[in-house]
Amino acid sequence: MSAVDLIEVWRGDLREGVHQGHAVICDAKGIVQSWGDPQAIIYPRSSCKMLQALPLIESGAADAAGLTTQQLALACASHNGAAIHTQRVGQWLDDLGLAEPDLRCGSHMPQDREANRALTCTDSKPCQLHNNCSGKHAGFLTLNKHLGGGSEYVEVDHPVQKAVRQAFEEVTGETSPGFGIDGCSAPNFATSLAGLGRAMAFFATADQRDDTRSRAAARLTQAMMAHPELVAGEGRACTAIMRAAKGAAAVKTGAEAVFVGILPEKGLGIALKILDGGTRASEAAITALLVRLGVLDSGDPVVGRYLTDPQKNWRGFETGELRLAPGFAN
Template sequence: MDTLLIQEFRAGLLECVHRGHISIVNEEGRVVKYAGDPHYVAFTRSSAKPIQAIPGIRAGIVESFGLTTAEVAVMAASHRAEEEHVATLNSLISKIGVEEEELVCAPSLPLDRNSREKLLRNGGGRRRLYHNCAGKHLGVLAYCKMMGYPLDGYDDPTHPVQQEIVNTLAELSELQVENIGRGVDGCGFPVFALPLSALATAYMKLACPDKIADPATAKAVRTITATMNQYPHLVAGRGKVDSIILEDPNIIAKGGFKGVYAFALRKERLGITFKVSDGSEEEWGMIVLEILQQLGYENQETIQKLREVFSTPITNDAGREVGHATASFSLEEWA
């Protein structure tokens, strides 16, 4: 059963609840704290992006194409098509030498409202590079070009790169490949379903690559996660929880669509995942903040940043306070 995570009140009346599951594992991949079902099976959605970038980085696309650390960071991003995002993507696609039409993700408008309004005022339209998964796709296309793999069908689960991605996920999550569920993500890529505890184990290894047996994989993980911390704004965007907590060098984090979120703490050697059952993302910041507070997280600067952006008052369109939200879960110890 899921459990109550967030309650929202308006005029003193309970208006909305968000339920879900939380799983926290230690450096051995063992559940140590939880709420709801720590082994709940969820689709990873974009939380898998840092893992999907590993095969190409491990094989040497950085050296082959002369990629910058910013261009690596955007491969793990769910970008908002803000100016910095688009500039980095344009540089990346130019270096790789592919055409924008070769990306299978759909032409999109920027997710960032200011960027979208500016684009439309200037007569612009949809582009595949504006899709929030474009960086992930370009990373895979770069790997295909370097290896001589076909670009057509690079999104197919049977493609060599996609096979390598799922094998890498299995290695990090300590699952057998056949026990990882498959579907199709919004961008056209394969998407994976696995227990939250397994995804938390994979994220623990992203934060603690010394727990990864294969040296080449561990080196690739260090490269990818270092760029995410170096360029947190590229990973998500203005006011997004990923970008806020990635400013903390102790944290590696990435959210996914439909309410799934994953992050890990380097010093504490913990992997943490949660799923909001109704698929909402608005509550991520409050949930992350509450988890860190219940864990006794020491970095008060990060705690304060989360409090400032993800405050509990609910305001109307004019900014008037009309209600409040509250975190309503207590992490339990796993026996």
């Protein structure tokens, strides 16, 4: 089974482009609905940060360190590098008796406009706290301190990553066929889209169970929904969509146009992948599925922003629109 058309790009009366991909909706029993190939193997990239954070809680490391819901949200974040992110991660490291050089995520300019401008105008360089994955890495360091591992916690055979892989495979229900190195230098374990969807359904139904892992999953989901501004940042789809969902969904994007959704009230998980890596299309597709499932109102401004508003040029003229491909709209 191959990828299918999901999001179309129209200009005038011509379909100018199309984004193909795969998508699944899962419940606790398995796939409820799918488009494309549910067995397509993907790297979930940052969409799986909640899975990577499970050992942080279920090991007891989070409680031993007294982590707050804000820090748990940051452990799942791909943040903008705004002050609300970097200051909290910096304090987190300080509380651990560690510092920015202990991170292994690398540095890049922050996406947050104010933080970016401050660095640019002072000719300052970004540090690893600005890395969008610094919260996840602070979580890794917290787990590492609890486990007593060595400093190179991103190596695939390190106790931290062994714990991550075990949790990842158990929650996806699949043995990972391999891994790639993510932008933040941590291993990113591959899985099928169906496996990723099953994992999201596990998170969505976690509050219905009382085992250690389910309690951990429920805490991470609640932390994300309670602090959407920490999971991404102002102007970002994850933050905007979670605010609009008002506690009905936790969503998370990943590089190369992966997007997942956790819907606790409905007991459903969503996973999707746009083949060409187009973020515009993954944001449109997750929005469409959340509208379909009744989590977002079709008239909400967020739905307009990511899906239904007309496309405009630099003079404000309407030039086209995004549309759901016929097979995805039905």
